[in-house]
Amino acid sequence: MLLLVALTLYKGSVLYRAQSYERNLRFLLVVLGNEARFWAYLCLLAALSLLTSNVVLGLALRLALALPLLLALLDIGIFLNFSQRLTLADLYTFSFKLNLGYTYAVLKTLVRQLGIWSYCYLMLVLGFVVLLVWLLLYPVVANYALAAWLCGAALLLGVVSASIAARTSVTAATASVAPATTPPPVAYTHSAAINVIDLLRSGLSKNRPYSHAFAQALLARYSEPPAICVQGLGVNPPPNLILIILESFSMCHSKHLSGIFNFTPNLDMLMRENVVFTNFYANGGTSTDALVALLGGTVPLPSPRYAREPTLDIFDHFDETLPRLMGRHGYQTLFMTAADVAAFGVGAWASTIGFASVQARADLQHDQSRAQGFSTATDETLYQNAILHLQRLQPPYLMVLETGSSHEPFIDPDSMRASEGLCMRYADRKIYEFIRYLEATNFFANGMVMIVSDHRRRGAVLPEEYARYGAAAPFQIPLIIIDGKKHPRTVTAPYQQTDLLPSWRYMLETSPINLSPLQGILLPEPIHSANAILSRNVFDIYDSVNVVQHGMVQRVRLAGDATRFEDPRVALPGVIDMINYQRLRYLR
Known part of the structure; x- marks a missing residue:
């Protein structure tokens, strides 16, 4: 019961920040109703454990009761820190695919610097330990009266859940097709926060394999849509590029872009x-x-072979990559990340795709005492080390910097307080100092800096965001290009992260370049946008891909052979074939 109350109260605080007070009261009821199914299941397990006097069977049922409670406890910790829910695939990733040191760093982050919620969470952990000891040591004795009471409680919880959840499922809570001006539905804030059961159930269809007959038929008949051919520019001399991937940098952080928060005045x-x-x-x-x-x-469409993919080991056999392209044109290529080199295999993957040099946290000269959550170095440390390398690199060069200080749970490196505003202002200040250093050293005489977010912040979409960006709000991010020309311009045409590679091909190569319908060119001038933009959904429904086309956001549900648009009125079979083909390409 403590777990239920704590989870509900915290969700209420999240939803309160995201919605109006009246909606928040409704959401509290919705959360209680949706997760009542989980507690009904636990009541039934507890009742079963009271129907036997057999020690082995009784202990087995008690352990079966303790395991879901442990998972619920981990779920609360992840939600407290990262505004997302626990998945079984996450357990697999952090328990088996990553090294123990990195996994420990992540777990340590879960209860760090969160004020009152840290203490509440630690009390829940202590309560679980006490409960587990009691379950293992208390004599196994049948108690039919208590079992009957628990069955009645399970029935009541089931009725409450059915009456509420039927009207507030994840599918109903999120608009599947919406123009950029559509306000948020009343039932929407962050569907994963409301209903983890439907969320996990929906994730199963993403992992549904394609049948052999379907895959063979699609691969035999599918042909790439007609390509657009453009003549490469062959820019000479080739410009140096520093690509800064700024962790969790979101439209709502910028007063200039959204008018919501004023966390990034320097940017x-x-x-x-x-x-x-x-x-x-x-x-x-x-x-x-x-x-x-x-x-x-x-x-990065999800692989149909594993629920939490794509991880980087799936995407390591590209036809072309940015470091390979630039390496062929004489660039020195360097990838620097504030994270542990073992994190999700980033270090090995970066080398595989063509980087001549890879630097991770262990390679950086920094103060160990200021390492942050996820065992990352601070942004200040990353930029200081980047400056050391810039003093040795010979042009042309590609330097990719992946920051980490602004990762949730937003621990400000200066004060070590958990504050999104302080954390983003820190990241904003340090990147601005780095840009000013580049200006002072005449980098922009033949150099370019591209500042792009990796993804939007994990928190609930704000009403102000929906009012401005519509259904695209969860995956719309900023991009800034600094080339030293001081010709300010705002580009409103749609572009995406995957456009960087074809744009640099267009810049560097002299031969004709064929662009697929999913590719655009934004350098040196934005001249062509992709016909469709795809974005893997990790916020609400894991088995889906968002499609941006003609100013509309449409959702495709991934389900193997039955992959389809969520809205049956949408008739774009070419998009479905394209998604299925792209996913099948990465099956081994």
């Missing part, structure tokens, strides 16, 4: 002085998704 100043894209999209919702899109030029 706002850079936007006013340079080129800013106000209709730019992330192709996924994680940092690894961003690496696949930005450096591999590929939409």
Whole structure:
């Protein structure tokens, strides 16, 4: 019961910040109703454990009761820190695919610097330990009266859940097709926060395999849509590029872009002085998704073989990558990340896709005492080390910097307080200091800096965001291009992370370049937008892909052979074939 109350209260605080007070009261009821199914299941398990005097069977049923409670406890910790829910695939990733040191760093982050919620969470952990000891040591004795009472409680919870959840499922809570001006539905804030059961159930269809017959038929008949051919510019001398992937940088953080928060005054100043894209999209919702899109030029569609994919080991056989392209044109290529090199295999993956040098947290010269959550170095440390490398690099060069200080749970490196505003202002201040250093050293005489977010912040979409960006709000992000020309411009045409690779091909190569319908060119001038933009959904329904086309956001449900648009009125079979083909390409 303590777990239920704590989870509900915290969700209420999140929803209160995201919606009006009246809606918040309704959401509290919705949350209680949806998760009552979970507690009904636990009541039934407890009742079963009271129907036997057999020690082995009784202990087995008690352990079966303790395991869901443990998962609920982990779910609360993840939601407290990262505004997302626990999935079984996350358990697999952090328990088996990553090294133990990195997993420990993540777990340590879960209860750090969160004020009263840290203490509440630690009390819940202690309560679970006490309960587990009691379940293991208390004599196994049948108690039919208590079992009957628990069955009645389960029935009551089931009735309450059915009456509420039937009207507030994840599918009903989110608009499947909406123009950019559509306000948020009353039932929508962050569907994963409302209903984790439907969320997990929906994730199963994403992992549904394609049948052999379907895959063979599609691969036999499918042909790439007609390409658009453009003549490469062959820019000479080739410009140096510093690509800064700024963790969780969102439209709502910028007063200049959204008018919501004023967390990034220095970046706002850079936007006013340079080129800013106000209709730019992330192709996924994680940092690894961003690496696949930005450096591999590929939409990180979920693999049908594993529920939490794509991880970087799936996307390591690209036709072309940004470092390979630039390496062929004489560039030195360097990838620097504030994270542990073992995190999701980033270090090995960066080398595989063509980076000549890879630097991670262990390679950086920094104060170990200021390492942050997820065992990342601070942005200040990353930029200081970047400056050391810039003093040695010979042009032309590509330097990719992946920051980490502004990752949720937003621990400000200076004060070590959990504050999104303080954390983003820190990231804003340090990146501005780095840009001013580049200006002072004449980098922009033949150099360019591209500042792009990896993905939007994980928190609930704000009403002000929906009013401005519509259904695209969860995956719309900023892009700033600084080339030293001081010709300020705002680009409103739609572009995406995967457009960086074809744009640099257009810049560097002299031969004709064929663009697919999913590719655009934004350098040196925005000349062509993709016909359709795809973004993997990780916010509400894991088995879906958002499609931006003609100013509309449409949702495709991934279900193997039955992959389809969520709204049956949408008739774009070419898009479905394209998504199925792209997913099948990465099956091994």
